[in-house]
Amino acid sequence: MNTRHGDDRQGITRRTLFARSGAAAAALAMGPVLGGIQPALAASWRVPGEDARHKRTWMAWPSSYTIWGNILSKVQADIAKLAKEIAKYEPVVMCADGSSAASQARSMCGATVTVISSVPVSDCWMRDTGPLFRVDGAGGLEAFGLNFNAWGENATSFYGLPASAYDKDRAVAQNLAAYAGVPFAKSGVVGEGGGVEYDGDGTLMATESCWVNSNRNPGTSRSQIEAELLSRFGASKMIWLPGVTGQDVTDGHIDGTARYIKPGVVMVQLAGAVRPDVWTVNAQAIHDVLVNATDARGRRLQVLTIEGPDTLPRISKGKQAAFLSSYVNWTVTNQAVITTQFGDTAKDAAAKAAIAAAYGRPVIQLNLDNLYGNGGGGAHCVTMQEPGL
Secondary structure: OOOOOOOOOOOOOOOOOOOOOOOOOOOOOOOOEOOOOOOOOOOOOOOOOOOOOOEEEEEEEEOHHHHHHHHHHHHHHHHHHHHHHHHHOOOEEEEEOOHHHHHHHHHHOOOOOOEEOOOOOOOOOOOHHHEEEEEEOOEEEEEOOOOOHHHHHHHHHEEEEEHHOOOOOOHHHHHHHHHHHOOEEOOOOOOOOEEEEOOOOOOOEEEEHHOOOOOOOOEHHHHHHHHHHHHHHHEEEEEEOOOOOOOOOOOOOHHHHEEEEEEOEEEEOOOOOOOHHHHHHHHHHHHHHHHHOOOOOOEEOOEEEEEOOOOOOOOOOHHHOOOOOOOOEEEEOOEEEEEEEOOHHHHHHHHHHHHHHHHHOEEEEOOOHHHHHHHOOOOOOOEEEEOOO
């Protein structure tokens, strides 16, 4: 997420940045975190895998010049393009911040996307700010939130944004659940939806760098965080993965590197030539853990791999290191998987074929350069599915 940067300036992005001290380094997050574990919830409730049927997809319309500066209109165009594509396969509800933003969103997204203005939003990162929906298998639906705090207040420490810039997003999960008429609870830990992957069959995977981190959860152990996440997701096993701290605002969200296809099957993107070495090393480390891992059912994981692009022909050399060149940051819909293409013809085609074969669904690749480049997030980062019952 670039902030206050002109179109011709590289700036700091949501995915690749260094702390202003210049001392940020790649590291596993092994430190203390924030406490306050709430009692475990009923084990019958679970968050379904993203491949399960959806009722709809929720999104949020970016409209803050404070956050985006003069690239706001370009990011809005990518959000509109993605929303219109998802709406071909399932309903999309776009939350816009007030009547003016809602009018703009309706104009750019068209009639196939439902736009509402009654859930205030600061920005577009619905995966991180929105609620996670749980089902009980008997027609019940409820939601919980992960207490979004602007990625451990990294939006302030790295971008110089006032903490207030994300005030509305801190309440999106609760407000959206209320709008949808779904019972809501707050988790006992702080984090983001993009920081945890779930198969809907008892297993989670996450990077320690996002969760065992003093900027989100000071004072709580990894085992406490694990217990809370397992309880909330209705899971019984966590696979902890190495992550990267201080290199991007998310502290290394898992959803840019490894994703569940279905229970027992994951896909890992190994870095292409354009990614800085720290991400190349981390992707390989994540792969190496997963190939030796078993899930909650005792299955050894099947680990599929794709490679990131080697070239970004539409992106200037100075901006390539900061670009989220992730095919796996896709969003799943009821009938198709939507990801991106980067202009590396061979790698784009190989990724599309591999994802389509894995899911058994068509794969649509969009040019979302402004979202992935200036935003440093992707199709998964800006969507949140609500499961069908």
